[in-house]
Amino acid sequence: MVMVVTADVVIVGNGALGLSVAVETALRDRSLRIVVVGSEARPGSASVAAGAMLNCFAEVTGRTGEHPASRAKFALAREAARLWPGWLERLAEAARHVAVPVRSTRGTLVVLGARSTGDGVGSMRAIRAAAEEHGEPFQDVDPYGIGVLEAEAGDQPVDALYLENEGAVDARHVLASLDAAASGLGVTRVADEVVSLVTAKDAVTGVRLSSGATLPAGAVVLATGAASGRLIEQLPPGTVQPLLSGTGVALETQRVRGEAVPYVVRTPTLVGGCGLHAVPLGNGVEYLGATNHVYFDAPAGPRLGIVQALLSGYIAQFDRNIAFSAVRRWHYGLRPVTLDTFPLLGRAPVPRLFFATGTYRDGFHSAPAIARHLAGLLTDGPAPEHDPYAVFAPGRKPIETMTVDDAAERFAQMALLVAVERGMRLPYIFGAEPIAAACRQRALECVEQLGVPVALAPEILGAVSEADANRIRQVADYLSTVATRP
Ligand SMILES: Cc1cc2nc3c(=O)[nH]c(=O)nc-3n(C[C@H](O)[C@H](O)[C@H](O)COP(=O)(O)OP(=O)(O)OC[C@H]3O[C@@H](n4cnc5c(N)ncnc54)[C@H](O)[C@@H]3O)c2cc1C
Structure with a gap:
């Protein structure tokens, strides 16, 4: 076993989230030794592929105000919208002499x-x-x-x-600006892949790299995007939901x-x-x-x-x-999507492990707000009296914002929307109801396969309908493990 560096914080993942957390944390406490792990090519990165719309109100739907988690997500997006102009300036300052224009x-x-x-x-x-x-x-x-x-x-x-x-x-410009800021702040970069978490007495104490080296760390942040699932699977069953x-x-x-x-x-x-x-x-x-x-x-x-x-x-x-x-x-690019479609932010139920992922469709926009939240936890700032993002705690049970029947209805709506967008026109003697009924039935069969009645978003039900038997078993095991939790 080779020890290469001892860090206060190891951030796994070099996309918009990992780098934003690294930069914000370094800005708050210059004495911290921060390491970001991730290959320069950023395989599968959502951030590299993103349109990087900084949209908050344009993302709103009829369901945004319906559930506390949806409202917290909207609050996160509003906070990010407030932070963006200053964030770009802070990145430019942190990059010191390296000017990276951001369109x-x-x-x-x-x-x-x-x-x-x-x-x-x-x-x-x-x-x-x-x-x-x-x-x-x-x-x-x-x-x-x-x-x-x-x-x-x-x-x-x-x-x-x-x-x-x-x-x-321009997402590619922002990533370059984050790279420059991280380097200006003395963040160490390790161009490798983390293959496993190192644990001792149930706490995470570092990460193991594909090179065989180990990075001991005071805290580990998983910002590995859609690939986070592979590391989540190494945690005890039921710790964090599948990705x-x-x-x-x-x-x-x-x-x-x-x-x-x-x-x-x-x-x-x-x-x-x-x-x-x-x-x-x-x-x-x-x-x-x-x-x-x-x-x-x-x-x-x-x-x-x-x-x-x-x-x-x-x-x-x-x-x-x-x-x-x-x-x-x-x-x-691969967007990181949780089973309940809400992000995984903050402390995991495993000591010294943190999450900054599961951001799905608007993680680029949310990055500065998520970075602030994580940096607050990592630098042990005063705990906020009310944590607005507690609902996104990584160890939560999947959040359900509707009933199983509503979920089946949404699945049918999605199928019909796609069909109409792709040119479906029925003769006047038919209504769309027989198609909707078949889709609802398919959605309910997917839920039944999982063994636990759970209301999933339509696109997640779509993924279940295409998943192989191993994945279905894995998700079913996870759901049955957390089913009895409050
Ligand atoms: C086509 C597309 C368009 C989008 N448009 C928008 C938009 O307009 N606005 C918006 O806000 N969001 C958008 N998004 C979503 C947004 O891109 C993501 O929510 C966000 O970028 C996720 O950032 P991340 O850093 O968590 O993940 P990623 O960018 O995926 O970064 C994860 C990084 O970790 C690395 N990694 C993975 N596993 C390991 C490991 N084991 N060890 C080391 N490194 C590892 C990966 O190679 C990658 O570089 C879009 C996404 C896509 C795909």
């Missing part, structure tokens, strides 16, 4: 396409209500007069609104015909986390995203049928001119 875009146009009204109308209504309640400026936009879009006939937007304070950053991968494809294209979007253009959040967005990257380059298909075991690359849906959806619903654009680059 950012202000303004987000949310457009509801004619095919997404089934679920999207509720989201548009909820965005307006939340913006009004919190005094967030927005403007209603005439959906028939949006100059920057040219949807295909029959697919034009039917509703639109503009949020002037929400926009995007899935929300696979996402996006592409960067160069405009040939028409103008690149001048600000973020996106659809509202739809059931199952579906949606399209375009982010300007400068000089006629656009980021077009993103698919979201959740698996227990992500395939090495995206399915062609899923990529096809992204491209045809974008060309039909946003701008047919994009069909002439030149593809510059593809992104394929």
Whole structure:
């Protein structure tokens, strides 16, 4: 066994979350020896693939206010929105003499396409209500007069609104800025992979690397994104819920015909986390995203049928001119998704182990707020009287925001939305109910396979429906272990 370095804090994972926690912690306590482990290529990183929309109100749906966990998630997003401008300045200062320009875009146009009204109308209504309640400026936009879009006939937007304070950053630039800040603050980088946690007397005391070396640590933070599942599986059964991968494809294209979007253009959040967005990257380059298909075991690359849906959806619903654009680059990233779709933040039920993952669709945006939360815990600052993110404690039972029947209904809604977006039109003599009923039945069968009645989000039920017998058994074992917990 080779000992390479002893650290106060080892952060496993070098994506937006791991690096943000490292930088914020180093800024708070310069005396701490902080190590970040992760290979430079960042395999599977969601952060590298992200559109990095800094959206809070644009993410709101009719369900945001319904459950304390959803409200806490919204509070986290609002806190992050408040922190972002100062965060970029602090990163630049910490990087000292290394100037890393970060491209950012202000303004987000949310457009509801004619095919997404089934679920999207509720989201548009909820965005307006939340913006009004919190005094967030927005403007209603005439959906028939949006100059920057040219949807295909029959697919034009039917509703639109503009949020002037929400926009995007270039994720690749921010990662470079985080790298520079970490190095300016003396954070040690280890380009390796953690294969296991080292424990002694039930506490985590370090990590073991693929090179065979061990890093002893006062505290270990898991910020390993979708790959966190592999390390979670090494903990005693029932300690932390399983993690899935929300696979996402996006592409960067160069405009040939028409103008690149001048600000973020996106659809509202739809059931199952579906949606399209375009982010300007400068000089006629656009980021077009993103698919979201959740698996227990992500395939090495995206399915062609899923990529096809992204491209045809974008060309039909946003701008047919994009069909002439030149593809510059593809992104394929794995979003870290928990069984209950809420993040894992803070202290694990294992001494000296912390989590900063499970951020799913908006972890890039939340990173500065999560970093503050974790840095507070790692530097032993005064414990807040009320911890607004206690609901995201890694050792919780899966949060259920609905009943099992509601979950089956949402699964059916998701299936129908996807079918309609992909052009399904039934003859007038049929209603969609027989299809919805079959989908509800399929969802209930998935829950039954798990052995414990649990209300899962539709995209998680989709992952269950595609999982192999081993995974099903593993999740069923986890659920039965935690079932009796309060
Ligand atoms: C296509 C797409 C679009 C998105 N768009 C947005 C958006 O617009 N706005 C937004 O806020 N969010 C967006 N997201 C979500 C966001 O990217 C994630 O929530 C967030 O970036 C997660 O960051 P992370 O650091 O936890 O994970 P990652 O970026 O995945 O980083 C984890 C890192 O840990 C490394 N690692 C894994 N296992 C180990 C190990 N055992 N040892 C060492 N290192 C390890 C990985 O290689 C990786 O570099 C998007 C995601 C995708 C895929």
